[in-house]
Amino acid sequence: MMSMLGKNIVFGMGLLILQFSNSVSAQNYQVDLALPDSEPVVGTTKTELVGSMGQDYAAILNADSTISHQIMSSDRAYNGFYRGLFACVSPDSKAYYPEGSGYLDSKSLSKTSWVAVTAAGKPVISDQNVLKDGLKVGLPYEPAALLPVVPQEGMNYEVADNYLTNLKKVAAGRLDVAVLPLSSIDVFLDKDKSLQSAVSYDPDKPLAVVSDAIMCHDSEAGRAVLEKVNTAIQAAGIGSK
Missing domain, CATH: 3.40.190.10 (Periplasmic binding protein-like II)
Structure with missing residues (x-):
């Protein structure tokens, strides 16, 4: 957070979208999990999940290969999530957002x-x-x-x-x-x-x-992805207690 690297670029826009759009109810997501190409996620590679947090994401995705993901720029990952293009984004936490924003957290990763x-x-x-x-x-x-x-x-x-x-x-x-x-x-x-x-x-x-998590929309599709994510976190034996 360095779980929040890059998120601040679009955080204000995300709050604005929440005010004028029911993006949390989106069902037709382009991908289950959006991941920013920041150093904690991809290290110096920009494409591989080898950073300190990226290794956890790799373990989760290996535990459940049905969870689709895409690595992208931070602004695209968070802005796309706010707009309802992606079911989940990480690293993040609903704790950073106003109550009632319509987000759910996975089990704590760190x-x-x-x-x-x-x-x-x-x-x-x-x-x-x-x-x-x-x-x-x-x-x-x-x-x-x-x-x-x-x-x-x-x-x-x-x-x-x-x-x-x-x-x-x-x-x-x-x-x-x-x-x-x-x-x-x-x-x-x-x-x-x-x-x-x-x-x-x-x-x-x-x-x-603040617990770092995979944060998902509180919608039918978002909750379905979150259930798979939490099962994969447990299966991979990662996360903080």
């Missing part, structure tokens, strides 16, 4: 911990309410795409979809805090050693933990 990163020496922030204390907060997505993670009102947010940019702004004092997925923080700090001593965070004190 979990994404969202943590607050501050400049070195600053207090650790593990309470969402602390973000309301006049702080300038960096986000990788619009706050509406992070409903369970950050407050939606009375905030001073600055959105930059590049995780490294957010980290560097915290280190330089241009942001008081950045809210990022833990897995991505570790990746970028490993690549840029100079940042390791410039920022601080506590992996054991996340602002929120």
